[in-house]
Amino acid sequence: MSEVRIAAEPRTVFGKGAARKIRRADKVPAVLYGHGIEPKHLTLPGHEVLLALRTANVLIHLKGDGVDELALPKGVQRDPIKGFVEHVDLLLVKRGEKVTVEIPVTTVGDVNSEGLLDQQLVSIAVEAEATHIPTGVEVDVEGLEIGTVVTAADLKLPQGTTLIADPEVVVLHVINKPVEAPAETETVAEGETAEAAEGESAEASE
Numbered sequence: 759m760s761e762v763r764i765a766a767e768p769r770t771v772f773g774k775g776a777a778r779k780i781r782r783a784d785k786v787p788a789v790l791y792g793h794g795i796e797p798k799h800l801t802l803p804g805h806e807v808l809l810a811l812r813t814a815n816v817l818i819h820l821k822g823d824g825v826d827e828l829a830l831p832k833g834v835q836r837d838p839i840k841g842f843v844e845h846v847d848l849l850l851v852k853r854g855e856k857v858t859v860e861i862p863v864t865t866v867g868d869v870n871s872e873g874l875l876d877q878q879l880v881s882i883a884v885e886a887e888a889t890h891i892p893t894g895v896e897v898d899v900e901g902l903e904i905g906t907v908v909t910a911a912d913l914k915l916p917q918g919t920t921l922i923a924d925p926e927v928v929v930l931h932v933i934n935k936p937v938e939a940p941a942e943t944e945t946v947a948e949g950e951t952a953e954a955a956e957g958e959s960a961e962a963s964e
Contacts, residue, residue, distance in 0.1 A: 761817045761818070761819045761828070761889070762806075762809075762810045762813075762816055762817065762818050762819065763818075763819045763821055764802055764803065764806050764807065764810065764818055764819070764820060764821070765802070765803060765806075765821060765822050766788075766800045766801070766802055766820040766821060766822035766823075766825045767800060767801040767802075767822055767823065768798070768799070768800065768801075768822070768823055768824060768825070769787060769788075769799040769800055769801045770799070772799070777844075777845070780801055781804070781842075781844065784803070784804040784805065785801050785802060785803055785804050786801070786802045786803075786804050786807050786843050786844070786845065786846055787799070787800075787801060787844075787845050787846075788800045788801070788802050788807075788845065788846040788847070788848055789845075789846075789847050789848065790820065790825075790827060790829055790848045790849075790850055791847070791848070791849065791850065792829075792849045792850035792851070793850050793852070795850065798825065800820070800822075800825065800848075802820075802846065804842065804843065807843050807846060808842065808843055810831075811831060811834060811843065811846075813893070814860075814861065814862055814893065814894065815830060815831075815859045815860075815861065815891045815893075816830075816831065817829075817830060817851075817888065817889060817891065818830070818831070818848065820848070827850055828850070828851050828852065828853070828888065828889070829848035829849055829850055829851060830848065830849045830851055830857065830859070830888070830891075831846055831847070831848060831849075832847045832848065832849040833845075833846070833847030834846055834847075851888035852888065853888065853889050854887060854888075854889075855887070855888045856885050856886065856887060856888070857885070857886065857887075857888045857891070858883060858884070858885050858922055859883070859884065859885075859886065859891055860881040860882065860883055860884075861881060861882060861884055861891070861892055861893070861894050861895060862880065862881050862893075862894035862895075863877070863879055863880055863881060863882050863894065863895055863897065863913070863929060863930075864894055864895075864896050864897070865877065865896070865897050865898075865899045865930070866896050866897070866898050866899070866900070867898050867899045867900025867901070868899070868900060868901075869899050869900075869901070869902045869903075869906075869932045870901060870902060870903050870904060870932065872904060872934075872935065873902070873903065873904040873932040873933065873934065873935065874932065874933050874934065874935045874936075875899060875902075875930060875932060876930060876931055876932070876933050877929070877930040878927075878928050878929060878930060878931070879910075879927065879928075879929045879930070882895065882910055882913065882921070882923050882929070883921075883922040883923040884915060884919050884920060884921055884922055884923075885919070885920040885921075885922050886916075886918060886919045886920070887918060890918060892915070892916040892919055895913050895914070895915055895916070897913065897929065897930065899930070899932075902932045903932065904932050904933065904934055905931075905932065906931060906932045907928055907930075907931040908928070908929050908930050908931065909925060909926055909927060909928055909929060910923045910924060910925050910926070910927045910929055911925035911926065912929070913929065
């Protein structure tokens with residue numbers, strides 16, 4: 759996993775007014791905490807933060823005046839309408855340290871043509887070294903038959919990664935495709951149309 763370096767400035771002014779001023783300057787208020795340190799209030803460049811957060815569990819190298827730390831995003835507040843980042847909580851981590859994170863679960867391939875894939879989990883809790891967090895785990899579902907169940911224990915995690923989630927939890931399974939009901943509504947509608955047409959013909963003849 760690569761590190762993303764982001765410039766960090768100490769933040770000494772707080773409150774909603776100060777936060778709005780920071781955001782107007784295309785920057786993001788942030789808090790760095792962990793390892794028993796006093797929380798550090800920071801200001802980060804907005805565009806760089808937005809790009810970094812596109813990667814799950816991105817490792818951020820904070821560098822600036824009095825700051826030279828590695829951190830993982832642990833809480834992100836976004837504007838509900840425009841989607842820009844309003845605030846970030848960052849967890850301080852050290853090289854070699856194990857951390858617990860959620861990584862995405864994705865599938866490759868297609869199940870048996872008569873079946874339907876039902877994915878129960880889109881992410882799974884694992885433990886990994888802070889600087890080697892996997893980007894995700896893939897499940898090959900090519901040709902899986904109806905009734906096949908894949909649990910957390912069946913996942914092929916990258917080397918150095920340990921499963922934290924319940925091994926028996928169902929990640930995905932293959933179910934029968936739903937049977938389409940006959941088009942009764944359409945048949946009834948056609949009957950009603952025919953009856954209406956007959957009625958109109960009878961009225962015309964009178």
